[in-house]
Amino acid sequence: MNELKIYKSEIEELGFTTIENIYSTEEVQKIIETINQVDTSKDTFRKSNDLFAIRQFLKKVPETQKLIFNEKLQKVISELFGKNYFVIKSIYFDKPETSNWYVSYHQDLTISVDKKIELDNFKFWTTKQNQFAVQPPIEILENIYTIRIHLDDTDENNGALKVIEKSHLKKIYRPENIDWKTEKETTCNVNKGGIMIMKPLTLHSSSRTTNNKKRRVIHIELSDTNLPNGLNWSEKLN
Incomplete structure (x- = not known):
């Protein structure tokens, strides 16, 4: 319990934290095997020499849901975020x-929604593969947590995230305005089976792979906020 309090404090103060050993080697392998059995021809899948990605992952590969939301992760979510948080993107x-x-x-400034509605302070609408994205009011972004589940050992040599500590406290913070004389950059190394938790307003980046090692990550965003005036999260899962 004390460890969870430390992690929660790090997220609120620094904008991120890492937690090891959320999944055993066997659990990670089951998740990977389930993903490897998926039909990759769907339009929400993206495949190139540099990247393979599955959007709406938990909906497109529902067999992974029970594997991902094991007892340890459920405890992390309820203790660090609150009991009313639900998935909004994966x-x-x-x-x-x-x-x-x-x-x-x-920064991650957009959310995925089910339709386009003209609302005050919802701006920069985009549509990709029949998915709507929009930048919502800052209060909605401040209420989101991102969990990155690592299926491989990840460090600065194969794309571990680099973050600017405390940048989430500066609201919208443009990368061109980063003052490298005062800001602290941290690389978030995570072992296989561990997770990184981040506020979406935390400035973050990822480098090229230089050590010939894979980096497989499941990215999940959660919120406890319902959207206004008939607008809905496109991937809401309890």
């Missing part, structure tokens, strides 16, 4: 051993 990323794919510093 993506599976497979970064191959030879991937040159990298992501520069950014």
